[in-house]
Amino acid sequence: MRFSGKTALVTGGADGFGREIARQFSSQGANVVIADINGPGAEKVAAALPGQSLAVECDVAKGTDIRSVIQRTAASFEIPQIVVNNAGWSHVNQPLLETSEDELRRVYDVNVFSIYHMTQVIVPYWRKHKNGVMINISSTAGQRPRPGLTWYNSSKGAVNTLTRSLAAELAPDNIRVCAIAPVAGTTGLLETFLGKPDTPENRQGFLDSIPLGRLCDPLDVANAALFLASDEAEFMTGVVLDVDGGRSV
Secondary structure, rough: OOOOOOOEEEEEEOOHOOOOOOOOHHHHOOEEEEEOOHHHHHHHHHHHHOOOOOEEEEEOOOOOHHHHHHHHHHHHOOOOOEEEEEEOOOOOOOOOOOOOOOHHHHHOOOOOHHHHHHHHHHHHHHHHOOOEEEEEEOHHHHHOOOOOOOOHHHHHHHHHHHHHHHHHHHHHOOOOEEEEEOEEEEOOOOHHHOOOOOOHHHHHHHHHHOOOOEEOOHHHHHHHHHHHHHHHHHEEEEEEEEEEOOOOO
């Protein structure tokens, strides 16, 4: 199997994209660590995985929590060779002047500072061993922003730039950093992105903007993560891979 003998850490793995990413890495032989602010949800997902797993309650906005996750991962398995920074947050789709400063700070804490905290903890280990793969879950919002999500859009633009800059700086240490930019998917954040109830009519209005005519499924993102983390992608770094049904065309 593609990831036998490797350990993958997935943040925000209790639901949505993260849950499916965890399932797919486990199905390919990886030891999987699920870090999520929803501890019971993480435990439930971990218990259902086919391979070795560990669930850790974690607020990715806190550097101390990230350090604890890495320490617990090392104690149970080893330092993870693969990290998927999947945990994300958004304010509601609304006029830009209606988003509060507290909402903005939470968006940046979860979407951007989480990558800072993870980098500070994991990169020293990866530099020592001259390997490691980080995959950041971004969004089409960071590349083709739309009204109503201005502050969220900006956070994902930061994720894209961070991904490319980390890739450039860490390449001499054989550390690869890539990102996946999905269009809105069938997850719990869909109504937040729509800014209105997820009715068939409201959903259809959004679907009409996607050339392939459907929302992003968690398996779409998981398959992209498997590829980017695999040996087949060993010459790819700094890539922001659109998984969007043509939305960004």
